[in-house]
Amino acid sequence: MTKLGVWFLGLGFVFMVALGCSGSGGDSSGKTVVQFWQFWPTETLEPIITDFEAKHPSIDVEMQQLTWASGLEKITAAVAAGQPPDLCELGSTWFAKFASTGTLADVSTTAAELESQYLMWDACRYDGKTYGLPWLTGTRALFFNKSLLQEAGFASDEALKTWSDLIRVAQAIHNPTDQVYGYGLNSGERYIQFKKFMPYAWGNGGRVLSEDGKQCTINSPQVLEALRFYLELKESALVEKQEVLDQAFKDGRLGLMVSGAWMLRTIPKDAPELDFGVALVPRPAADKGTHASFGGGELLVTFGRSKEKEAALTLAKYLMEVDQAMAVARVQQSVLPAALGANKDPFFTENPMQGVFLEQLETAVFPPNHALWVEIEDVVDSWIEKAVYGKETPEKALNQACKEIDALLARQR
Known part of the structure; x- marks a missing residue:
């Protein structure tokens, strides 16, 4: 077993009990339940999730906020325990750790449908396949x-x-x-x-x-x-x-x-x-x-053992859309949507300081996958x-x- 494999296994053993049975699936109403783990303040995303559920009445989203201090370990433990979330936000510097172990679901087909509408695809690819969808970027x-x-x-x-x-x-x-x-x-x-x-x-x-x-x-x-x-x-x-x-x-x-x-x-x-x-x-x-x-990015991924991949990708595509991604950008004022054309939004064009960050992104360096x-x-x-x-x-x-x-x-x- 590789060192990386031992790392996943060890964390899974340590945290398995703490994670409990948080698996996805249907609820008592017969709806599909999507477990979504992410790093933004809950109040930032709640309106977006509420709107998504109204437009997709057969899907309920259970959202959990992670922290940057412990999020990597929690995600790793969930994967090792065989209980990953259905949809998960990953920082771009963490992406390859999961893509290289075969734990992420291949979303190349979905990516091919969306490629012309978004930036940051290189950050989502590993060994010739696409395992993530671009959401937000920043510098x-x-x-x-x-x-x-x-x-x-x-x-x-x-x-x-x-x-x-x-x-x-x-x-x-x-x-x-x-x-x-x-x-x-x-x-x-x-x-x-x-x-x-x-x-x-x-x-x-x-x-x-x-x-x-x-x-x-x-x-x-x-x-x-x-x-x-x-x-x-x-x-x-x-x-x-x-x-x-x-x-x-x-x-x-x-x-x-x-x-x-x-x-x-x-x-x-x-x-x-x-x-x-x-x-x-x-x-x-x-x-x-x-x-x-x-240069860093926030990617949306689903896992090979996620129970509700199709519903998770439906949620991911909704979050990626320029209107939803701009809602996060306006509230947090720290990121740019990966959606093409977002940089023309008045939020950026009418704010010179935000414009500096857009210019800085042109020469930002994204670490390799x-x-x-x-x-x-x-x-x-x-x-x-x-x-x-x-x-x-x-x-x-x-x-x-x-x-x-x-x-x-x-x-x-």
Whole structure:
């Protein structure tokens, strides 16, 4: 049995009792019941599900909200126990872990019918087949405090185009004695560090794996240069968890940070007086590299052992439609529908800051669909964090990360 198989089996054994018998099927009214697991606040999706049930009176939807902290383990345990939901939202970086084990249902036929209407199909494919349907996508951009920039002598985001610009502005703002910090640098959270450091590496031409996915390349000169820049930036930074950085920015104590469009929803509510802007993630130099960022997506999948695949796909296709996906986008203000044409909605065209996120998506990098990507990302997180805290030199951190990643790849062969 492979290491991945043992991982699924072990989690299934540990969590089987906790999961209980949550299987799908018909209810006492004779309706088809679809178990739908997802990560959004329940109140965001409830109106959409209510409308779906009204239009499909033979289907009832039982929706369960997962958390990003424990959702992967819960889904894995359900699969191992033979009790997966009928429809499930999966983050794009988790997709290959499930597709590679044969646990997802092949939806290539459904995908062929929908392909011309949606983006992000590459994220839904594994080994030549389609195992997911594209729902929502998103990226991160650079937030800046206009008042702190002006106090430091910078007029606008024109001063934030390159790495050297970012260093210069962060240094000018940074005044820890007064609890004012130049840049917000993430630390201490799973699934975060990678998404905040790698944009600089990607923008400099670096990558984690070779083109064929068989060898680690994160110790390349391009990534090393990015890490040295990142550590220089750290000297003018508040190093904290995302929640703390977000609050410091809202309190007017943080000049610059890379974050998601969800801040466009929370800042007006929590800090209505804050004068801020959004810009592309800086590129290495005016004549070098790109304004890269992390690109992620939310996919809808059903499993080989799901009991109500047909009804689940009916629900998935409804959720994907531009009207329903835009309803989520308007409420959450952190994602873009995968449906073609959604970017022309007034919500995006009439909001310049949302427009920056659309532009940032054009140069965002989506991690590859690799069966071991979750483990690979964890390795990168761990060694970048060691470099950030000075426990290892940049060179050794990247070399050790590559050593561990190559060992993972070797075990897969």
